[in-house]
Amino acid sequence: xxxxxxxxxxxxxxxPALARAIPAWAAGLPPDVVVVLNSGDATISLIEQSTRRVVxxxxxxxxxxxxxxxxxxxxxxxxxxxxxxxVFLNPISGQPEGTRAGIEDPYQIGFSPDKQWFxxxxxxxxRVDLYRYLGGRSLQLVKRMPxxxxxxxxxxxxxxxxxxxxxxxxxxxxxxxxxxxTLLWTLKVGETPAGVWLxxxxxxxxxxxxxxxxxxxxxxxxxxxxxxxxxxRAAHNFRxxxxxxxxxxxxxVADSISIxxxxxxxxxxxxxxxxxxxxxxxLSADRRWLWTTxxxxxxxxxxxxxxxxxxxxxxxxxxxxGIYFYDRAxxxxxxxxxxxxxxxxxx
Amino acid sequence: MFDALLxxxxxxxxxxxxxxxxxxxxxxxxxxxxxxxxMDMDDLAYDGTLWVVAGAVQVAVIYLILRPxxxxxxxxxxxxRKAVRVDVIYTLINRLGLVGLVFxxxxxxxxxxxxxxxxxxxxxxxxxxxxxxxxxxxxxLGFVIYLVVLxxxxxxYHRWQHQIQWWWELHAVHxxxxxxxxxxxxxxxxxxxxxxxAFFAALALLIGVPPGQFVALTLMxxxxxxxxxxxxxxxxxxxxxxxxxxxxxxxxxxxIGYGHELGHQNNARLYGCNFGVLFPWWDMLFRxxxxxxxxxxxxxxxxxxxxxxxGVDYGRGFWAQQGLGLRRMVRRLMPPRSLGAGSNSxxxxxx
Numbered sequence: 001x002x003x004x005x006x007x008x009x010x011x012x013x014x015x016p017a018l019a020r021a022i023p024a025w026a027a028g029l030p031p032d033v034v035v036v037l038n039s040g041d042a043t044i045s046l047i048e049q050s051t052r053r054v055v056x057x058x059x060x061x062x063x064x065x066x067x068x069x070x071x072x073x074x075x076x077x078x079x080x081x082x083x084x085x086x087v088f089l090n091p092i093s094g095q096p097e098g099t100r101a102g103i104e105d106p107y108q109i110g111f112s113p114d115k116q117w118f119x120x121x122x123x124x125x126x127r128v129d130l131y132r133y134l135g136g137r138s139l140q141l142v143k144r145m146p147x148x149x150x151x152x153x154x155x156x157x158x159x160x161x162x163x164x165x166x167x168x169x170x171x172x173x174x175x176x177x178x179x180x181x182t183l184l185w186t187l188k189v190g191e192t193p194a195g196v197w198l199x200x201x202x203x204x205x206x207x208x209x210x211x212x213x214x215x216x217x218x219x220x221x222x223x224x225x226x227x228x229x230x231x232x233r234a235a236h237n238f239r240x241x242x243x244x245x246x247x248x249x250x251x252x253v254a255d256s257i258s259i260x261x262x263x264x265x266x267x268x269x270x271x272x273x274x275x276x277x278x279x280x281x282x283l284s285a286d287r288r289w290l291w292t293t294x295x296x297x298x299x300x301x302x303x304x305x306x307x308x309x310x311x312x313x314x315x316x317x318x319x320x321x322g323i324y325f326y327d328r329a330x331x332x333x334x335x336x337x338x339x340x341x342x343x344x345x346x347x
Numbered sequence: 348m349f350d351a352l353l354x355x356x357x358x359x360x361x362x363x364x365x366x367x368x369x370x371x372x373x374x375x376x377x378x379x380x381x382x383x384x385x386m387d388m389d390d391l392a393y394d395g396t397l398w399v400v401a402g403a404v405q406v407a408v409i410y411l412i413l414r415p416x417x418x419x420x421x422x423x424x425x426x427x428r429k430a431v432r433v434d435v436i437y438t439l440i441n442r443l444g445l446v447g448l449v450f451x452x453x454x455x456x457x458x459x460x461x462x463x464x465x466x467x468x469x470x471x472x473x474x475x476x477x478x479x480x481x482x483x484x485x486x487x488l489g490f491v492i493y494l495v496v497l498x499x500x501x502x503x504y505h506r507w508q509h510q511i512q513w514w515w516e517l518h519a520v521h522x523x524x525x526x527x528x529x530x531x532x533x534x535x536x537x538x539x540x541x542x543x544x545a546f547f548a549a550l551a552l553l554i555g556v557p558p559g560q561f562v563a564l565t566l567m568x569x570x571x572x573x574x575x576x577x578x579x580x581x582x583x584x585x586x587x588x589x590x591x592x593x594x595x596x597x598x599x600x601x602x603i604g605y606g607h608e609l610g611h612q613n614n615a616r617l618y619g620c621n622f623g624v625l626f627p628w629w630d631m632l633f634r635x636x637x638x639x640x641x642x643x644x645x646x647x648x649x650x651x652x653x654x655x656x657x658g659v660d661y662g663r664g665f666w667a668q669q670g671l672g673l674r675r676m677v678r679r680l681m682p683p684r685s686l687g688a689g690s691n692s693x694x695x696x697x698x
Binding site: 040041042059061062063082083084101126150168169191192210211233234252253276277295296297298318319 | 365369372373377378381384386387389390393394460474476477483484486555557558559
């Protein structure tokens with residue numbers, strides 16, 4: 001399967017025009033699909049990257065919000081928040097390969113870089129569940145940690161010691177100590193914190209404020225907000241540009257994506273003129289095409305990062321949220337290349 | 348050919364509703380959330396906007412279809428429609444989402460906390476689609492099963508509204524309309540509405556109705572109930588009437604001396620007949636169905652002037668109806684010695 005995929009990728013690289021004209025699966029090759037979670041429709045849309053057409057839509061479970069690959073990259077996990085289950089997909093073709101029931105309210109999910117822990121943020125139930133990851137599809141519940149209120153996004157330090165959790169209702173970030181499974185501290189950061197992001201070498205914790213127009217830079221070791229970086233209204237989620245210096249942040253009310261310099265802790269640009277509610281993002285391996293879900297538009301957009309312009313809009317289902325494709329640029333900025341290979345991104 | 352047309356029309360309607368939802372949300376709702384610091388409700392508000400838009404479309408469609416039918420084939424001829432006007436207000440309040448908004452702001456946090464607490468201690472939901480996994484892959488099957496389960500619950504809920512004395516005093520607001528029309532379904536006491544919202548939201552949560560399907564179920568149920576109350580001379584035929592609650596069947600539930608009054612058939616035990624919401628099967632199963640009695644005047648007996656009734660005032664305007672309903676309920680809940688003569692409605696549980 002992997003070899004076939006590589007052949008397809010090579011063909012697409014050598015003859016992009018041909019790849020666009022003939023869908024990969026029509027040529028007998030596995031499709032290079034983009035997986036989009038339609039959280040409001042309880043479905044998945046599969047978009048063929050080369051033609052940018054929806055090639056399949058199928059039911060997956062109630063309120064699928066986020067997705068990420070297993071540490072060995074062999075399975076893609078879709079978390080159904082209201083369905084209380086995980087659905088496993090083939091990460092390349094997007095086809096379902098099984099379900100794991102009894103995972104309560106998995107709104108946001110994440111693996112620790114050392115592959116020991118699998119965390120679920122239970123947004124509706126106000127708690128974080130810590131599972132020991134046993135490989136493959138095996139999870140063992142270790143602890144349920146009540147955490148008021150609305151735990152939404154998460155980020156791990158490179159040494160897997162700490163998981164940072166944003167708490168949307170109480171305007172805080174919580175730091176969980178994974179080895180002891182205890183709450184270390186909480187810190188007020190600003191209105192409705194959502195995306196959390198660690199800069200290279202875990203230097204600074206960035207927190208996107210969906211209730212404001214800013215990203216807060218936090219010196220997490222000293223528990224201090226050190227800078228407020230103005231982005232656009234309702235800063236929400238992050239995605240690395242995979243150049244070691246810049247990170248993207250989507251602004252859900254401004255309908256824009258800001259580019260931040262992680263060294264200078266400043267905004268260096270904006271991508272504007274987007275559709276309503278840019279949310280999760282995914283970046284092609286060549287760092288040129290940025291795919292983003294437009295949460296309130298029932299569409300997915302493709303942005304040319306060279307031109308900083310929206311070049312394609314693809315209709316999907318209602319309230320598209322998580323987005324993933326296999327052949328992508330490294331997701332995290334604080335993890336080494338070796339860790340990246342084993343720890344794909346949380347959408 | 349017909350299927351293709353239906354699919355095209357359905358897709359066009361879905362897209363139009365979706366576009367309207369996005370427009371209303373982006374133009375009005377989200378800027379307000381941002382301005383007034385409610386962005387933690389951003390996603391929920393987007394879903395809530397759908398209720399408003401879909402409700403507006405539903406009201407428009409119902410009006411465009413049923414109002415001409417009421418004009419062409421009326422069951423009752425009225426001198427004027429003044430008494431109907433207040434029901435239009437009830438309909439707009441209910442179907443454009445105001446009741447839902449109050450529920451969302453007041454009861455939803457309590458619901459969430461309760462669920463979080465129950466889950467933490469291992470008490471989980473009874474998700475039907477975990478028992479019947481085909482419901483996930485076959486949306487129509489899931490829709491039908493949820494519809495039947497909710498309707499069954501609706502039948503018993505409705506019986507309790509008639510049987511429990513203080514509850515009847517609230518529900519009497521609905522039954523006090525003597526000119527039933529396409530607008531009458533939502534004529535309810537606001538407290539009764541809140542109870543109903545809480546009951547069905549809890550049930551939907553318990554059995555795991557997907558939020559999108561809950562919207563569709565509510566819209567379909569609302570449209571059919573508007574038809575049931577419409578002032579239209581319409582029969583579904585002997586078989587159709589046993590398949591789906593018809594205007595004739597439901598009108599008998601509103602009839603003075605039949606639908607919600609002791610003494611008719613076995614009503615001494617049941618406090619009325621024809622309680623079914625969408626399907627009459629439950630009435631047939633639990634022996635509360637009446638398919639044979641011809642149409643009768645509707646209302647509550649003690650509204651009638653003496654000697655047939657006691658001339659009790661249920662209020663003409665919205666606030667009067669709400670205030671009087673609340674007062675009747677409070678009197679019911681007070682100890683018997685403080686009950687004054689004629690203080691409660693004379694029908695159903697009040698007798």
